[in-house]
Amino acid sequence: MKSKVTHSITQNLINTKKVIVFDWDGTIFDSMAGKLKSFATVLPIYFSEMGCPINSDLVEDIYLRNSGKPRKEIILDVANEIDADLETHDIDEMSRRLFLFNRTALAEENLFPDAIRLLKGLVNSDLVLYISSSVPQDELDYFVSKALPKNFHLRFSGVFGSNYDFSKGPEHIERISIDSGVSLNKILVIGDDEADFILSKQAGVDCILVDRNNCFFDKFPQNFVNNLDELCNLLNLTVLTH
Numbered sequence: 001m002k003s004k005v006t007h008s009i010t011q012n013l014i015n016t017k018k019v020i021v022f023d024w025d026g027t028i029f030d031s032m033a034g035k036l037k038s039f040a041t042v043l044p045i046y047f048s049e050m051g052c053p054i055n056s057d058l059v060e061d062i063y064l065r066n067s068g069k070p071r072k073e074i075i076l077d078v079a080n081e082i083d084a085d086l087e088t089h090d091i092d093e094m095s096r097r098l099f100l101f102n103r104t105a106l107a108e109e110n111l112f113p114d115a116i117r118l119l120k121g122l123v124n125s126d127l128v129l130y131i132s133s134s135v136p137q138d139e140l141d142y143f144v145s146k147a148l149p150k151n152f153h154l155r156f157s158g159v160f161g162s163n164y165d166f167s168k169g170p171e172h173i174e175r176i177s178i179d180s181g182v183s184l185n186k187i188l189v190i191g192d193d194e195a196d197f198i199l200s201k202q203a204g205v206d207c208i209l210v211d212r213n214n215c216f217f218d219k220f221p222q223n224f225v226n227n228l229d230e231l232c233n234l235l236n237l238t239v240l241t242h
Helices: 002-014 032-049 056-066 071-081 088-105 113-122 137-147 170-180 194-203 228-234
Strands: 019-022 128-132 156-160 187-191 206-210
Touching: 002 206, 019 170, 032 056, 032 071, 032 088, 056 071, 071 088, 088 137, 113 228, 128 170, 137 156, 156 170, 170 187, 170 194, 187 194, 194 206, 206 228
Parallel strands: 019 128, 019 187, 128 156, 187 206
Antiparallel strands: none
16 A cells, blocks of 8 residues: 555656756665764764764764755754864864765665666666765765766766755755756655755755655655665666666
8 A cells, every 4th residue: 555655646746857866875875874884983083082072872863863964064963962163174174084984984885776776777768867965076976986887877967966055955956957957846856864855845846755764654655665666667667677
């Protein structure tokens, strides 16, 4: 019953879409465990160096509650929890250390199998594809180039990370609308976090969440698929298994 309801509703969201915007971490790239470890390791060390210690379990909890938001916002949320004052150079240094840690923590991580099947199905479609991520641009470029096969990478018209003046959400979507020449009502975001849904709503576009862990059925009954194979079916693509 759950899948039938999902299909009947989300089909109406995608019939007229011309552009699909994918979140990266947790949607295409299976990186949540590594990202969680990096935040819980790097941030407590840095805040301790500042004289503002914080428990790694609390950092994990804050990260999980805010996953999907731009990195700067998550770091600031952690700082607010312990009343720590941060300068721009503090945020930049923590981000730099996170990138270095992630290069090891995520070295063995891969694309989700259902994401591979979906991207194979999209290779010859007419849909315009983008990636929009909350991580900094240089870090996103590194992992996309490392993890995404060349034929998939070439299908994306843009790969956008988040910096101080250009972030995931309304800023990315406005740029995508301008670059693609497509109106907002023809753009669909695919994400995996509540933040993806909220940022999409702020940007004025529809969003479907991939709910591999059964988190969103009650919160977003009209806006989720259980996996990206279901999205293949909704897009009338052939699900390739090899």
